[in-house]
Amino acid sequence: MSTRISPTLRTSLATALTLVSLLGLTAAPAAAATWTQVALTGPSPRGSQIVHDSARNRTVLFGGWNGSQMLGDTWEWDGSTWTQVATSGPPPRDEIGMAYDVRRGVTVVFGGYGSSVGCPVLGDTWEWDGANWTLVDAGGPGSPSPRAAFGQMAYDEGRGVTVLFGGNADCVNPLSDTWEWDGSQWTLVSTSGPARASSEMVYDSVNDVTFMFGGIEGFTVLGDSWTWNGNIWNQVATTGPLARYEHPLAFDGARGRAVLFGGWSGSASLADTWEWDGATWTNIPVSGPPARHSAAMAYDSATGVTVLFGGTTDGQFFFGDTWVYAGDFPPPTLTLDCGGISACPAGTFGYRAVVTNPAQTTLNLRVVIAPGVGIPSPIQLLNQQVTGSTEIVHEYTTSDQIPNVCPTLVKVRAALFDSGATVVARATCRIDFLPLTP
16 A cells, blocks of 8 residues: 655654654564463364354364264354354264365365264265255265365365365275365366375465375375365475374464464374464474364464364363464564655655554554754654555655755654554665755
8 A cells, every 4th residue: 555645844852852762772572472272161072173154253163073972063163152053964973074165155064984983984065054054965976985084175265166185985094086176066186196194284375275284194194295276286395393193274364374283193192383384384382282183273364363172182081172372473574765866955855665564453653854964853754553564655845854954865764663662663764965056
């Protein structure tokens, strides 16, 4: 956004001295990431799946496993409270594929294990519209084969399809096919993906790809990262988090990062938090939920936090707690360009200030001409609130802003202040004035 406003004239000497003092403060550090436990009541303890319904601002949970039985109830989280909204719908099941179709406003569920005895896999597709469950595809020819042990389903907002990948055809044999659901039919789009089960996928809206990490192939625990662009699978990293499976993964759309928590290493539950920015994994040094796997996690776009529910430490003890994760934003930045050369006294000068503010917080931008030869005190050019990222361009007549003197050099200083009047970013540029000859 570009804003042009009338220039503000000189400030008083007291205000000017305050500006100079504030311009010299040390920039404030970015806020640290935090996990916060927000509920101990709601759905019974279990491992399950959740998605966020952005149209209704509700996080939807269905079914799961509590250590002794499959579950088939539906719950919704409104940001502060869980509410049971259905006890009928798909038959009880666990380790399902689940995604939210943004375009059609429905939650899509596919497959899963239908019983704890043996490994009976399901191949039906259901949709939840916020009031009712509907069986939309019973499975069979033209649909994905029955499968379970996967969170490997994500909605591709760019192409308007739900992407399903892999999973187990039984207890231990992973699949490598990719299917897409358009709301009316399944289409097989690839048979050459990296076979695995019990991994997690999310849609990366920044890079317009479906992102997948980890999982298990037979008895081999995996720690690689892949993306699906609608045509092929690409391996994008082989380093990062410890190899694991049954780990929750969510995509924080406001910060453009995939968030991973915990999982099962093959010998123990984990409690670490990682973020993927589209190119690199970063371990986040934050204390959070106790170690667990098979937890459910989704990004709540209404409140700007990632929601985590339940999970288990060992397949015997299950959690029924709810946590939220607030990741840190990159700090604001400020750049300033003055154009470099102007004329005096009849010329013009100006500046271009560009603010990036990923956290979308309200900041205050101040711009002054710094004291110098012929300029005994600062001259304020701008004092304006800015929210989010913006661009501000101003132009002035030299004689109006700097009367009675023709300096050879002027320094323009800019600073961003937070609500506590602490500088969070600053920049300086210079203007060389050339005297006009008769």
